[in-house]
Amino acid sequence: MTPQEHIQPSGQEPLADKIIDRIEQEGVVPKPRWQFSATNQFFWVIWALSLVFAAAAAAAMIFALANAGWEFRSVTHDGFFSYLVDVLPVFWIAAMLVFVLLAYENLKRTKLGYRYPVRLIVGVGVIGSLVGGAALFAGGLGENVEENVGRHIPMYRPAVEAQRRFWVNPSKGLLGGEITQADPEYATFTVRTFDGGMWVVNGDELGNRDRDYLSDKRIIRIVGVPAIAATNTAEPPVFHACMVFPWEVRGHAAFAPGAAPTFSVFSPSAGNQAVRIPFEQRSTLCKGVRPYDTLIRMRVDDGR
Amino acid sequence: MNAFTDERATDEEIVALALQKKEAFAVLVRRYEARLTRYMRRLGVFRTEDIEDLLQNVFLKAYRNLNAFDQALRFSSWIYRIAHNETMSFFRSRSVRPEGSMVPDGEEVLVEIPDLIDIQGETDKRLSGERLGKALYQLDAKYREIIILRYFEEREYSEISDILQIPVSSVGTLLSRAKKKLRTHYPTPPTV
Numbered sequence: 046m047t048p049q050e051h052i053q054p055s056g057q058e059p060l061a062d063k064i065i066d067r068i069e070q071e072g073v074v075p076k077p078r079w080q081f082s083a084t085n086q087f088f089w090v091i092w093a094l095s096l097v098f099a100a101a102a103a104a105a106m107i108f109a110l111a112n113a114g115w116e117f118r119s120v121t122h123d124g125f126f127s128y129l130v131d132v133l134p135v136f137w138i139a140a141m142l143v144f145v146l147l148a149y150e151n152l153k154r155t156k157l158g159y160r161y162p163v164r165l166i167v168g169v170g171v172i173g174s175l176v177g178g179a180a181l182f183a184g185g186l187g188e189n190v191e192e193n194v195g196r197h198i199p200m201y202r203p204a205v206e207a208q209r210r211f212w213v214n215p216s217k218g219l220l221g222g223e224i225t226q227a228d229p230e231y232a233t234f235t236v237r238t239f240d241g242g243m244w245v246v247n248g249d250e251l252g253n254r255d256r257d258y259l260s261d262k263r264i265i266r267i268v269g270v271p272a273i274a275a276t277n278t279a280e281p282p283v284f285h286a287c288m289v290f291p292w293e294v295r296g297h298a299a300f301a302p303g304a305a306p307t308f309s310v311f312s313p314s315a316g317n318q319a320v321r322i323p324f325e326q327r328s329t330l331c332k333g334v335r336p337y338d339t340l341i342r343m344r345v346d347d348g349r
Numbered sequence: 350m351n352a353f354t355d356e357r358a359t360d361e362e363i364v365a366l367a368l369q370k371k372e373a374f375a376v377l378v379r380r381y382e383a384r385l386t387r388y389m390r391r392l393g394v395f396r397t398e399d400i401e402d403l404l405q406n407v408f409l410k411a412y413r414n415l416n417a418f419d420q421a422l423r424f425s426s427w428i429y430r431i432a433h434n435e436t437m438s439f440f441r442s443r444s445v446r447p448e449g450s451m452v453p454d455g456e457e458v459l460v461e462i463p464d465l466i467d468i469q470g471e472t473d474k475r476l477s478g479e480r481l482g483k484a485l486y487q488l489d490a491k492y493r494e495i496i497i498l499r500y501f502e503e504r505e506y507s508e509i510s511d512i513l514q515i516p517v518s519s520v521g522t523l524l525s526r527a528k529k530k531l532r533t534h535y536p537t538p539p540t541v
Contacts, residue, residue, distance in 0.1 A: 254455075
């Protein structure tokens with residue numbers, strides 16, 4: 046030790062003695078071990094909870110993405126950017142990242158948390174949340190979180206609700222809702238749209254695939270053209286159907302209370318046997334429907 | 350000789366004893382007093398009174414938190430961490446930055462550091478403590494701390510990780526950057 050490293054001028058009390066004196070005089074005692082252990086466990090618990098919330102946010106994000114109507118984007122939207130703005134689950138992505146960062150902040154405060162690199166903690170947090178979120182989504186919890194939590198978030202519109210709004214736009218040729226009444230061959234059927242409106246749908250020109258969907262599903266989406274405006278408010282307007290697609294909710298919570306849709310029992314009315322129009326006699330109405338070509342391609346890609 | 354005054358006992362054994370008998374803690378104070386004094390000087394605390402106050406705070410805090418000491422660490426890393434944090438709090442509370450970095454001319458590291466940081470132009474391979482002190486002073490605190498811990502205190506990467514509470518991988522990265530910065534700040538010796 047060099048002379049300048051001594052801090053204690055000669056004649057003064059050694060530091061060790063001073064420390065022991067102060068410990069005695071000030072009654073300093075070591076804090077109990079359980080306090081440190083409890084603090085450490087608290088941070089681990091908050092870390093784990095943060096990851097659970099991050100996984101729940103990821104489940105909601107996956108649910109929103111799975112029900113973003115990707116395959117119908119060119120039908121429901123005019124451009125890709127406007128589609129992204131409408132369907133990107135920004136809130137859930139942000140919520141997941143916030144919880145992952147919260148997990149990181151808490152892990153860092155555990156006893157040896159500083160030893161883990163940021164990239165490792167955040168990377169494991171994000172991947173873990175996505176894997177956990179995928180599992181929750183598969184179990185139907187994504188829908189619960191997305192709808193039940195989303196309902197309480199100002200300005201937030203749940204993904205399925207947003208899709209319903211996209212598909213109640215008859216002037217754009219989009220109609221979605223529940224079939225309430227139909228002829229046996231679906232030449233004419235009635236649809237109650239998601240916003241409660243009633244439409245009589247002309248299905249003369251629908252193909253076999255469309256009719257399969259109509260007989261399989263009670264909730265459908267229809268691409269077509271509004272044909273005849275209602276002459277009075279008592280009569281529903283008429284919609285000319287060009288194509289029918291099923292309405293499906295991916296990651297649907299099978300046991301969620303109130304989540305399962307309730308429909309009136311579908312029973313095609315007897316009589317009025319419709320005669321399907323042969324292909325060569327079909328109108329050209331559907332050719333004018335803007336997304337028609339895209340939809341035809343979807344059918345071709347589907348192999349039917 | 351009492352067990353707690355046995356200077357051959359390891360730090361960890363003395364910690365266990367100090368939890369039973371506070372007098373044993375004096376052994377740890379004696380062991381680390383000089384080392385921590387030197388470390389604080391290198392960090393830039395020059396006044397003897399300030400160092401004494403800081404040392405008292407460090408040892409009292411260590412005693413109060415003795416149950417928090419984790420046997421997964423070395424005691425020296427733990428006490429250095431407390432000393433480091435106290436010194437940084439001292440600078441913050443006084444709203445001052447370190448007044449320099451004291452590197453006495455007698456330091457052995459002055460012979461080795463030109464090779465360690467690849468400083469060109471040092472024909473006699475011996476640096477002046479004053480010039481190195483000035484160069485260190487110009488570094489950001491995070492770079493200065495890591496240079497001091499690695500080359501002056503001769504701490505391993507894992508110990509530096511435990512003292513500064515950063516991942517071991519960050520120690521390597523930070524040290525590499527610190528050496529580059531030190532090279533740029535080190536004044537070129539006047540040509541004769």
